[in-house]
Structures are given as structure tokens and as C-alpha cells.
Amino acid sequence: MARVVQKFGGSSVADADSVKRVARRVVATQRAGNEVVVVISAMGDTTDELLELAKQVSPDPPARELDMLLTAGERMSAALLAMAIFDAGASARSYTGSQAGVITTAAHGDARIIDITPGRIVQGLEAGDIVIVAGFQGVAQDTKDVTTLGRGASDTTAVALAAALGADRCEIYTDVDGVFTADPRIVPAARRIPAISYEEMLELAANGAKVLHLRCVEYARRELVPVHVLSSFSDRPGTLVASFEEGTNMEAALISGVAHDLTEAKITVVGVPDEIGKAARVFSAIADVGVNIDMIVQNASVTDKTTAISFTLPDAERPIAIEALRAVQAEIGFRDIVYDDGIGKVSVVGVGMRSHPGVTARFFTALAEAGVNIAMISTSEIRISVVVDEAAVPAAVRAAHKAFGLDTASGEAVVYAGTGR
Ligand code: ADP
Ligand code: ASP
Ligand code: MG
Numbered sequence: 479m480a481r482v483v484q485k486f487g488g489s490s491v492a493d494a495d496s497v498k499r500v501a502r503r504v505v506a507t508q509r510a511g512n513e514v515v516v517v518i519s520a521m522g523d524t525t526d527e528l529l530e531l532a533k534q535v536s537p538d539p540p541a542r543e544l545d546m547l548l549t550a551g552e553r554m555s556a557a558l559l560a561m562a563i564f565d566a567g568a569s570a571r572s573y574t575g576s577q578a579g580v581i582t583t584a585a586h587g588d589a590r591i592i593d594i595t596p597g598r599i600v601q602g603l604e605a606g607d608i609v610i611v612a613g614f615q616g617v618a619q620d621t622k623d624v625t626t627l628g629r630g631a632s633d634t635t636a637v638a639l640a641a642a643l644g645a646d647r648c649e650i651y652t653d654v655d656g657v658f659t660a661d662p663r664i665v666p667a668a669r670r671i672p673a674i675s676y677e678e679m680l681e682l683a684a685n686g687a688k689v690l691h692l693r694c695v696e697y698a699r700r701e702l703v704p705v706h707v708l709s710s711f712s713d714r715p716g717t718l719v720a721s722f723e724e725g726t727n728m729e730a731a732l733i734s735g736v737a738h739d740l741t742e743a744k745i746t747v748v749g750v751p752d753e754i755g756k757a758a759r760v761f762s763a764i765a766d767v768g769v770n771i772d773m774i775v776q777n778a779s780v781t782d783k784t785t786a787i788s789f790t791l792p793d794a795e796r797p798i799a800i801e802a803l804r805a806v807q808a809e810i811g812f813r814d815i816v817y818d819d820g821i822g823k824v825s826v827v828g829v830g831m832r833s834h835p836g837v838t839a840r841f842f843t844a845l846a847e848a849g850v851n852i853a854m855i856s857t858s859e860i861r862i863s864v865v866v867d868e869a870a871v872p873a874a875v876r877a878a879h880k881a882f883g884l885d886t887a888s889g890e891a892v893v894y895a896g897t898g899r
Contacts, residue, residue: 480646481603482507485517485613485636489653489896490710491555492522496895500651500710501562504608508568513603515643517613517636518559520551523899525629541586545615545626549574552612552632559610571602572610574624580616580635582625589616589625590693591634594642611639633694641701648703650690651710653896656717657682657689659884660736662891663898664872668879669886671734673718678734678827681861685825686739695719711894732837733828733882738875740822740868742772743793744853747803749784749813759810760787760803767802769795772823773856773865784813790854790865793819821853822871825863826878838862844881850874 484504491497508514520528528547532539539547556572563570579595602609613632618625627634633650640648657679658668674682676699683692689707698705698719708716750756757776764771772790779785791799796817803815831837841862845852850873854865866874879885 479511479513481513481515481643482647482649483515483517483636483640483643483645484649484651485632486519486710487632487650487652488519488522488524489894490651491518491559492895494558497521497555497558498562498566501559501566503710504559505563505566505568508608514608515599515603515639515645516559516608516610517632517639518552518555518610519613519632521555521558523897524551524554526899542623545586545624548626549612549615549624552614556610556612563608563610568608569606570608570610572612573598574612575615575635576617576624578611578639580611580638581619582616582627584618584621584623584625586623586625588628589618591616591627591638591697592619594638596639596642599639599643611635628691628693630688630691631693633691634697637694637697637701637703637705640703641697645703647706648698649706649708650694651708652689653709653711653894654689655709655712655714655890655892656707657687657719657735658891659734660875660879661687661738662893664738665736665876665879666891667885667887668891669884669888670714670890671717672715673720673722674734675722675829676719678829678860679719681825681827681858682735682737685737685823685827685861685863686741687735687737690719709894712892731828731882731884732830732834733826733884734830735827736875736878736882736884737825737827738822738871739825740871741793742790742821742823742865743796743817743819744788744790744821744865745796745799745803745815745817746786746788747812747815748786749782750787751811752778752783752785756810756812757787759806760812763802763806764791764799767798769799769802773854773863775854788854790821790823820868821865822868822874823863823865824871824874824878825861826882827861829860831860831862840881841878844877845874848873848877850877
């Protein structure tokens with residue numbers, strides 16, 4: 479008997495019929511002779527709707543209460559799925575993250591899993607039940623408060639449970655047929671990637687390919703959990719995320735995929751005195767408030783011995799960063815702060831670029847031919863990213879995708895459901 483963890487995302491359980499459809503799939507997995515643990519997300523766009531509701535009630539809700547509110551979304555779908563499973567002829571028990579033994583830090587909204595004590599899950603499995611766990615939540619070890627693990631983190635719950643339970647399979651069901659060479663919502667010619675290494679998937683996830691939550695991939699790599707990404711709307715083969723010897727299982731593609739991210743903003747600190755230690759002060763001020771920055775560009779001014787320092791960061795953290803900079807403006811002596819939230823990041827990712835020159839030239843030529851202006855550039859060993867105007871992102875992604883020979887006419891990039899939110 480195999481032990482299987484199956485995670486279903488919000489678009490797979492958007493309404494009552496979808497919940498029943500998922501129930502049938504889960505029951506079929508159990509009837510095929512498996513122990514089944516299901517991790518479930520909130521229905522459709524429930525989490526966004528709850529966030530909007532909170533904003534209507536209070537402009538700045540306490541983080542603890544926001545977590546109490548948001549975890550309700552997953553709790554609803556978990557209970558509904560259990561009901562549908564009973565109707566489909568099997569028995570199930572649903573648990574909140576806390577009941578399931580997901581122990582986390584106390585960082586509301588962005589808690590990390592510290593430990594999993596899956597005693598109740600195992601009991602449920604041993605009793606022959608399908609066990610359903612509300613995704614994206616846990617309980618803080620110190621405060622015992624309910625926490626959430628960050629947007630999209632039900633994927634992480636699934637992988638963490640698979641590791642803790644020694645599961646034979648971890649399957650992430652979503653609204654597309656696996657991981658594609660680009661987001662199928664903006665590149666209809668994207669192709670399914672049958673197998674991808676943790677390393678490349680990490681870069682794609684870290685740069686906006688939200689098909690898998692970044693920490694889910696980090697967790698899977700650390701615990702060596704192979705992850706299958708599949709559609710809950712089809713029976714197609716999906717994508718296997720695992721560790722591969724380079725050049726063995728992988729197709730010999732120069733670039734594995736193109737990712738894009740519209741959630742960042744750019745801040746420019748203008749008129750920074752061109753003196754030793756000023757950049758250090760700027761970034762210390764930002765680090766002190768816990769903001770993570772991404773790309774940096776510094777332009778020296780030729781006329782007045784000042785520089786302009788631009789950097790990108792999650793747009794949601796822009797107000798905190800600007801406040802922190804304002805507090806040290808007089809001390810550092812810079813002139814002003816300006817920002818631009820109308821930017822996007824486009825990244826090409828592939829282990830092939832380690833051994834092949836000319837990837838940057840091909841990428842930038844494709845952008846130029848598509849009329850896309852590059853504002854910032856950053857690279858890692860297996861990634862090249864550019865910041866461009868937000869409106870130019872779809873054209874930039876499509877141009878890069880085509881330039882690296884990734885376009886396919888197979889029509890496999892089907893988007894079955896979801897709003898793409
Ligand atoms: P779920 O609700 O199942 O967690 P998500 O919306 O979080 O689903 O993730 C699935 C979505 O990820 C797809 O609908 C697609 O628009 C988007 N996506 C972005 N990049 C990729 C990619 N490279 N491959 C597949 N999907 C991608
Ligand atoms: N419902 C949560 C969110 O929308 C978690 C998840 O879907 O993974 O972010
Ligand atoms: Mg998701």
C-alpha cells in the first residue's frame with residue numbers, strides 16, 4: 479500500500495461541483511489501494527476576498543486576527559470536501575493545520591514550519607479514513623496562535639506533510655497540466671516540461687512562476703521529496719520535480735523556462751552623496767525593517783558628485799521601506815525618494831546557460847526586436863532577469879520564449895480554470 483499526499487488548489491475547488499469532482503478523484507485514489515492525505519486550499523479566490531473584506535473593516539488589521547480570518551477559508555473547503563467524500567462512499571476526517579500538527583514560527587502571515595507532529599493524521603489513515611488537512615496554516619510553537627504560511631503556501635503544507643509522513647508520492651493538482659516553459663496564461667505556445675530539477679524549479683518559483691510556492695520547492699529539495707504537478711481537470715502526465723543528474727533525464731534545452739513577476743516595485747534614492755559608506759547606510763536602513771531587496775543599480779552623476787541608487791522589492795513592502803529611508807534622509811543627506819510600481823521582471827532560467835555562451839545576447843536581442851526597453855539587469859548562475867515596463871511584460875515573455883526555441887504548436891498549454899489571481 480502506498481501513501482499519497484494530494485494537494486488541490488483553489489481553482490480546483492472553486493464551487494460545489496468542483497468539490498464533488500475532487501472528492502471522486504480522491505476516493506478513486508484510495509480505492510486503488512492507497513492511503514490518502516489531502517491538502518486543500520480555500521475555494522476559488524476566497525483568500526483574496528477575505529483580505530478585501532478585512533480591508534473594508536479596518537485599514538490595518540492586526541496580523542493575528544488576519545490569520546484567524548484567512549485560515550477560515552481552508553477550513554471551509556476541508557470540511558466541504560470531507561462531506562463530499564462521505565457522499566462518494568468513503569469516510570474522511572478534516573483537520574485544521576493546528577490539529578494536523580503543523581507547528582510554525584509566530585510570524586503571522588509568513589510563518590515557517592518548524593516541526594510536524596502528524597499523530598492524528600496517522601491515526602486517521604490507520605482507521606482507513608481519507609485525511610484532509612487545511613493548507614497554508616499551522617499553530618505557533620510559542621504563542622499557540624493560529625498562523626498562515628504566506629500566499630500560495632498550501633503547496634508547502636503538502637510537501638512538508640509528505641516528508642513528515644514518509645509518503646511515497648506528493649501530487650500537486652492545479653488548473654494547468656504541469657509546469658510549462660512559461661505561464662500558459664500569457665504564452666499560448668508554452669510547452670509542458672515533463673521533468674525539471676529542483677534547482678531550476680527554485681529559480682522559476684523565486685521569479686514569479688507561481689505554479690509552485692517557492693518554499694515548497696525549497697522544502698522538497700531539502701527533504702528529497704519528488705513532486706508531481708498535475709491538473710485536477712485532466713489525466714495528462716504533468717511534471718515531475720526531482721533531482722536529476724545534469725544531461726541525463728533532462729531534455730537538452732538551453733533555457734528551461736521563462737518566468738515573470740508583476741509584484742515588485744522600484745525605489746530610487748536620488749542625490750545620494752558619492753562617498754564611501756552611503757550605500758551601506760541606505761541598505762542598512764532597509765534591512766533593519768526586514769525588507770528583502772532584489773535587484774540594485776547605481777548610477778553615478780557626472781555633474782554634482784551624487785549618485786542615484788535604484789532597487790526593486792516586493793511592492794507590498796514599499797511603504798515600510800520608504801518610511802525607513804525617510805527616517806535616515808537627513809543623516810545620509812540624499813535629496814529624494816521616488817518609486818515606480820508599474821514595473822515587471824522577466825527571467826530566463828536554465829542550467830544549460832552554465833556551459834553555453836551567448837544566452838544574454840540572444841535574450842537582449844529578442845527584447846530589442848520586440849521593442850522592449852530594459853531598465854535593470856541581474857543574473858545568477860542559471861538565470862538572467864530584466865526589469866521592464868509592466869505593460870511590456872507579456873511581449874517580453876513571448877519574445878524570449880520564442881527566441882530560445884521554446885514555442886510549440888501542440889496546443890498543450892490549456893488553462894482549465896481559475897482567474898489567474
Ligand atoms: P493553485 O490555485 O492550484 O495553487 P496557482 O494559481 O497558485 O494554482 O498556480 C497555477 C497557475 O500558475 C497557473 O494557472 C498559471 O497561470 C501560473 N503559472 C505561472 N507560471 C507557470 C508555469 N511556468 N507553468 C505553469 N503554470 C504557471
Ligand atoms: N489560499 C491561500 C492563498 O490563496 C493558500 C493557497 O492557495 O495555497 O494564498
Ligand atoms: Mg498555488
